[in-house]
Amino acid sequence: MAKLIYSAITSLDGYVEDKQGKFDWGTPDDEVFAFVNDLERPIGTHLYGRRMYETMVFWETVSTGSDQPAVTRDYTEIWRAAEKIVYSRTLQTPSSERTRIERDFDPAAIRRLKESSARDITVAGAELAGEAMAAGLVDECHLLLVPIIVGGGKRALPDDVRVQLELLAERRFRSGVVHLHYGLRGF
Ligand SMILES: NC(=O)c1ccc[n+]([C@@H]2O[C@H](COP(=O)([O-])OP(=O)(O)OC[C@H]3O[C@@H](n4cnc5c(N)ncnc54)[C@H](OP(=O)(O)O)[C@@H]3O)[C@@H](O)[C@H]2O)c1
Numbered sequence: 263m264a265k266l267i268y269s270a271i272t273s274l275d276g277y278v279e280d281k282q283g284k285f286d287w288g289t290p291d292d293e294v295f296a297f298v299n300d301l302e303r304p305i306g307t308h309l310y311g312r313r314m315y316e317t318m319v320f321w322e323t324v325s326t327g328s329d330q331p332a333v334t335r336d337y338t339e340i341w342r343a344a345e346k347i348v349y350s351r352t353l354q355t356p357s358s359e360r361t362r363i364e365r366d367f368d369p370a371a372i373r374r375l376k377e378s379s380a381r382d383i384t385v386a387g388a389e390l391a392g393e394a395m396a397a398g399l400v401d402e403c404h405l406l407l408v409p410i411i412v413g414g415g416k417r418a419l420p421d422d423v424r425v426q427l428e429l430l431a432e433r434r435f436r437s438g439v440v441h442l443h444y445g446l447r448g449f
Contacts, residue, residue: 271288277412291437311389346360349366405441428445
């Protein structure tokens with residue numbers, strides 16, 4: 263049985279993008295990037311909201327030449343090898359290999375996917391992850407808290423969802439980023 267995991271890089275006040283739609287303030291340095299690579303390495307399938315997919319598909323075509331930093335080459339290989347399911351009512355065709363589009367987020371289908379998958383699954387894009395959390399599908403959450411307050415934007419965590427969390431691990435990085443790993447223990 264695979265776990266469904268939500269991971270996000272968020273400002274201290276809980277936003278994945280600011281009011282201008284920017285998240286450059288969350289760009290990981292090499293230490294955080296290497297940590298993220300190790301989180302993503304075991305993942306078999308990514309569930310993406312369309313907006314998150316449009317950001318992430320950059321990795322499909324980025325150069326993997328020796329001019330690129332080792333951490334980004336590593337991430338590129340990990341990302342390209344994973345399966346992707348994109349949730350969208352507007353996207354016509356995927357722009358990456360191993361990718362299919364779903365028109366509806368069906369909790370029963372995700373439960374079946376978890377039961378049949380040998381490797382863990384992530385859900386990303388705060389909107390889609392919020393739907394998964396509200397449906398009780400998310401088992402774990404990784405938050406990378408960036409030491410910045412951005413004052414508004416797109417919230418990392420959904421409104422109107424109440425869940426008890428268990429802290430499973432934490433780590434601090436030289437940049438001041440803090441990683442918090444939680445298990446979701448029920449409503
Ligand atoms: N801080 C970070 O970790 C980080 C990293 C990279 C990027 N970002 C940015 O964070 C933002 C996340 O945006 P977001 O949370 O608004 O987007 P999201 O969850 O990635 O995508 C929202 C879109 O997903 C589709 N969708 C959602 N629920 C659906 C459902 N039930 N059925 C079918 N389709 C569904 C819809 O696409 P359609 O409109 O096509 O129907 C919806 O507009 C993005 O701008 C991303 O670039 C943040």
